[in-house]
Amino acid sequence: MARVSGSYSGVPRWVMILAAVGAAFVLLPLVAMVLRVNWAEFVPLITSESSVAALLLSLRTSLAATALCVIFGVPMALVLARTDFWGQKVLRSLVLLPLVLPPVVGGIALLYTFGRRGLLGQTFEVLGVDIAFSTTAVVIAQTFVALPFLVLSLEGALRTVGTRYEVIGATLGASPTTVLRRITLPLVLPAVLSGAVLSFARALGEFGATLTFAGSLQGTTRTLPLEIYLQRETDPDTAVALSLVLVVVAVLIVTVAHRTGRAADPRAGAAS
């Protein structure tokens, strides 16, 4: 992919200028934030008890949510991409709804599903489980908003790969499960990974649905974004320091996802 310098690019100058303005618009706020970081106090700020609690809670819940996204999202993407049934188009738009729904609305919807007086709340109460305002609620809220990211990217990849290899696998005597395990999943592994990373990033940044459905109890439901929002009022230095931590984590995620996505691409053989 090495670009030969001086080769014809075909991009007009005015497009480049607009692109530069756009890039500045994205990068400038980050720079502004970094400039406000109180470096002298940085380490104590991010290692305070509440900060560490929020950070650990965020990582734990986001990982759990990502796992749930993979467990349910991969089958959802497979069904949407590979089967054909009545009402599939409608179902797809509904499943992807959390993508465009304001997270607060998602939180309210979850509250009326899993909350004490919600649709399934009674059932859970009988089982002795109280979901709302618990760490479980955080994971549910994060899964709710993050799931469409995985489904969307994986469904696209499945459609791109097509069914030709799967058909050949079946005629060679492989059962549908074997075909899934040995052909389909390895072929779309890059998309599963990048989808999982996107979901993780979305879960890590989740705020609205979590606050509405899970509340903000330190160590139980107060994730990093919630902690940042709270500290912003009383202790802006902590808020900025924690924000920087989130930015660093996000940059790491994007880099790792990009690397693994490329390394795991089976079509990128040693020859190419």
Next chain:
Amino acid sequence: MSFSVDLHVIDRDVHLQLQVAPGETVAVLGPNGAGKSTLLNAIAGLIRPDSGRCELGGSILFDLPERGTATWRPPHQRGVALLAQEALLFPHLTVLENVAFGPRSAGIPASQARETAAGWLREVDAEALAHRKPAELSGGQAQRVAVARALAAHPGLLLLDEPMAALDVSVAPVLRRMLRRVLTDRSAVIVTHDVLDAYTLADRVVLVEGGRIVDEGTPAEVFDRPRSAFAAGLAGLNLITGIRRGDTLVVDEPAAALALTDWSTIVEGAPTSLAIRPSAVTVSLEKPVAADRLAVQAKMIDLEPRGDFVRVRSALLSADVSPQEAAHLDAMVGSAVWFSFDPRSATVY
């Protein structure tokens, strides 16, 4: 294994019946959209016909009566392997793992499956490629590996869907020879456009047109004495059909009369066919003087370049001429010229 299929797909207007004896290779030829792919896909279990029945070696692949209980075996339980136009090797597996895929899916332990795979790679002269990834293979190498992979699955029936069509003309002969070797004593159905494939690989030829079988027989029966314009076209022959009136072959469409001397067993008034290669026909502006040449006048429709020769077409006959001759004829397209040939190089039946 013996194989039989009878299938009916209503919306594609396909109704085909086919038998394959144990060890027999049947070539299915036909124009695009004739139903060849429908046939292969139904046998492999990839599409479900509206009705029909299919058996392989005594077990039922599908039984879909008009009414009553339907039986449908999924593709992976059929023992029918499919070799497509493209090799479609699994890109994330090495060549050896690709070939071992069938045995592995049958539950054979990994080490033993790899041994089997290595054996099949030897069979197709691709041993040296065992540890490469498919992206590192040429088209011909990939297709050889695909053949090994299909055979390693021990299919009761092998389906080949134009296996040479996507290959370079320089590579196809090697693969064709290899297929001829491995298809001996193996039940197979090969869909092809190429008469050469039919001659070299098939014991029997089935011609399909418009979703129906229009002709079948040995390659020689079907192509040396074609019974339809379609078969003649595939075999690359001119086919003139008419009726014997005295010593003249009278053709209705387009109207023509050919004076023949050697009628073999054909009696007066009987329908008669004459087949001749376009390369044995010459074109001239004046009527040829040689008495032993049979000449007919016909309107030249067009000139069609075909590599190192040019085909001169008329409604009755086509002739292959050199590019130099074609250059002289170019101005005459649309007017009547003389097509002539030596009757001894024609087949009359």
